[in-house]
Amino acid sequence: MGELEDIAIDRGRYAELERTEAFKQSNLGSSFPRLIARQAKMQWRTPVVNLPNSIKRPRQAPAQQKHVVLSTHRENTEIGELDPAIYTTLKFGSDGQPIALQLAAGNITWVPNIKALNSFCGNHSVSAKACGFAKTSGYYSPSSNSTSVPFSLGSSSFSNSDSVNGYWYDDVVTAGAVPVDFRFGVGDSWNIPPFLGLGLNSSSSSSYVTTLVEQGKIHDSYISFYDVRNPRATGGQIVIGGVDRKKIYGNFDSWKSPGAWGEVPTPKVKVFSNSVFAETDSIKFEQPKESIALINPWSPYLVVPPDLLKSIRLHLETFTFPYGRNDLLNYLFIDCDDTIDPDAAIEFEFDTVVIKIPLADLKTVDAPRAETSVHSRAYVVMKPGNSTTASITGIAIAKLKEEEEEIIDLGGPSSPDLSQISGDEPAATERKKRITILLASTLGGGGGSLFIVLTFLFLKYRKRFNLAAEPSIPSPDPDFIWQTYLHRPQNPPV
Known part of the structure; x- marks a missing residue:
């Protein structure tokens, strides 16, 4: 009978009580019939005066959420290969037009104009x-x-010839159940994919994230990433304004940096020759002169300084690291014909989080074309800085294929610090929490070869993926009034 076994209840009082809404919302509604079945063993007496709290107190309204959740997915290119971009779907206009946009680090968002379907896309030879x-x-x-x-x-x-041209528009944009009045570009002609500018790059322009802050939808511009580069096409998640503690094990490692978002201290590196992981069986590499590494959701790589990559190549003489084309010098991978100790592994150690990669996973038959990354096993949270505040980057161990959510808002007056948030403990804990990077199949026509690309030149990466100087998003006129319901019948002005 549990807690209710010693409770004495008057029959008349129960008949009156069961008609109340509070009773229906309590746990007594399902428990009491079992108590009635055992009435022969109970003594009936005066009704209980102090009722359980679940009946006595009204239900409290939940606190208003201060976060936005974006589900991410992947798309295929026209030739059937997996598009390297990350996509999310937002609803535009009060009639909720779904548009799937690539995620971008810049501040600008743009979408294609339906009128261009004939005026621009009618000329298939030019704009296919x-x-x-x-x-x-x-x-x-x-x-x-x-x-x-x-x-x-x-x-x-x-x-240099790629661009998009059109006009700025103002409309309501909704993610989940969170609408925001937003200014974005609408293209009449274009030669680049439509994208959502999250605003990780510092700028005076109002990105999607800064607009959420300005309109009170989130406390601060924290952005967390879970499994966003999943090659299975679905299952990724971005939380703007918070973190999902159901998606992590243990605690976060976090750093503040005056530099770009995603920049972290270069991890310590060890290469092990057996499964014992004894200190005498490992090669340790010193911190390189350029002591900055990059963990970036837009990259399918763990980006480390070239000094570290060169040092690893020179010390692992038993393995063949192909040389030839200049771009291959920027990657670490192994010829498919090499025989590798299955217990050999490479580890990148941060403060408490350690990324462990079996060297056998680096095999490939072709130049690096992987679709995997540290993000398959790492939960990453970022807060871009500006001229007066530092950038914040945090890393925790990610659970695999986790569907439950428990989102904690960040940046508010009563919000916890990132260091105070923890998830479940792994089933087997060690002195250091370890992340094992999974194998991933090559995409396109490669057919079954397995590998993981680790690194490429940090500075080259940043230069390649930086947008050209973005235009400033024009501010609304002083007398501008948002008209966000023009797709619906309008009430007369009052």
């Missing part, structure tokens, strides 16, 4: 590839919220 981008994302059907300000954007990530 560009309109393939829009076919993947979907088109935006504008309301009358257009501004008179032209929108133009070029990108150094592609080529």
Whole structure:
């Protein structure tokens, strides 16, 4: 009978009590019939005066959430290979038009105009590839919220001729159940994919994340990433304004840096020759002169300084690391024909989080074309800095295929510090928490070869993925009034 076995209840009082809403919401509704069945053993007496708290107290309204959850997915290219970009779907306009956008670190967001389906995409010989981008994302059907300000954007990530042109628009944009009044570009012609600018790069422009802060939807610009590079196409998650503690094991390692987001101290590196992991059986590498590493959700690599990569190559003489094309010098991988001790492994050790990769996983038959990364086993949270505040990067061990959520808001007056948040403990704990990177199949026509790409030049990576100077997002006029319901019948003004 449990807790209720010693409770004496008057029958008349129960009949009156069971009709109340508080009773229906308590746990007595399901427990009392079992208590009635045992009434022969109970003594009936005066009704209980002090009722259980679940009946006595009204239910408290839950605190308003201060976070936004974006589900991420992957797409295939026109030739059937996995697109390296990360996608999420937002709803545009009060009628909730779903548009799948690539995630970008910059501040600008743009979508293709439905009117361009004929005016621009009708000329297939000129714009077939560009309109393939829009076919993947979907088109935006504008309301009358257009501004008179032209929108133009070029990108150094592609080529000098790539750009998008159109006008700025104002409309409501919704993620989950969180709407925000947002200014974004609507393209009438383009040659780059549509994307959502999260605003990790410092700028005076209002990105999606800074707009969420300005309109009180989140406390601060924390962004956390869970399994976003999953090659299975679905299952990734981004939390803006918080972290999901159900997705992690243990605690976070975190760092503040005056530099770019994602920059962390270069990890200590060890290469082990057997499964004992004894100190005498390992090779330790000194910290390189350029002591900055990069953990970046947009990269399928763990990015470390070139000095460290060169040191690893020179010391692992038993393995063949191919040389030849210049770009291959920036990666660490092993010829498929090499015989490798199955217990040999390489570890990248941060403060309490250690990334462990079996060397056998580095085998490949082709130049590096992997679709895996540290993010398959690491939960990463970032807060971009500006001229007065430092960037914050945090890393914790990620649970695999976790569907439960328990999101903790960050940056609020009563929010915990990142160092105070912890998830479940792993089943087997060690002095250091270890992350084993899984194997991943090559994509495209490779057919079954397995490998993991570890590193490439840090500075080259940053230069390649930085957008050209972005245009400033024009501010609304002083007398501008948001009209976010123009897709619905309007009530007369009052």
